[in-house]
Amino acid sequence: MALFGKKEPERKAPGVQTPQISKALPKEQKKLAAKGTAGARTKDTSTNTTYLGKNLQINGSISGEGSLLILGTFEGEFDLKGQLEVAQGAVIKGNINATGVSINGNVNGTVVASERIVLETTASIKGRLVTPKISIQDGAVFDGELQMSTTPEPAPKAAAPETKLPPKAPPVSEIK
Numbered sequence: 001m002a003l004f005g006k007k008e009p010e011r012k013a014p015g016v017q018t019p020q021i022s023k024a025l026p027k028e029q030k031k032l033a034a035k036g037t038a039g040a041r042t043k044d045t046s047t048n049t050t051y052l053g054k055n056l057q058i059n060g061s062i063s064g065e066g067s068l069l070i071l072g073t074f075e076g077e078f079d080l081k082g083q084l085e086v087a088q089g090a091v092i093k094g095n096i097n098a099t100g101v102s103i104n105g106n107v108n109g110t111v112v113a114s115e116r117i118v119l120e121t122t123a124s125i126k127g128r129l130v131t132p133k134i135s136i137q138d139g140a141v142f143d144g145e146l147q148m149s150t151t152p153e154p155a156p157k158a159a160a161p162e163t164k165l166p167p168k169a170p171p172v173s174e175i176k
Contacts, residue, residue: 088122
């Protein structure tokens, strides 16, 4: 029984060995961890992160739960319940819908985040951002529309040219 924060040592059954699991991280993740990136990556995502490599060019749509780190080129849609990170040098053409988004590469499309969007120093965005919270670092380039709300609204449609109606005749009234 542990009292006042003292922890008793765990006892192992005799003859049972615990296997050692190597936690080898890809070199891109080591670089990111060394930089100490804050913001959208506050949780330990190393155990549940999916990587799309630097040399990949993917067309399609991705959906699911967990964290995703994009290092290559992607054209399509993202629907993710988790964190999405676009690394420096990565290119995305399409729409992103995720819990949190951190961008350090190029994105052309609509980005919707239910919690937060972080635009890092080398981010280049052309499109629409919808989020309740945003952080834009010095050096980030954003060309588009920003909507800060919890529910995304559809993009405004181009106004149709007004058609000229003939002027209405004034109402005629008789006074007797």
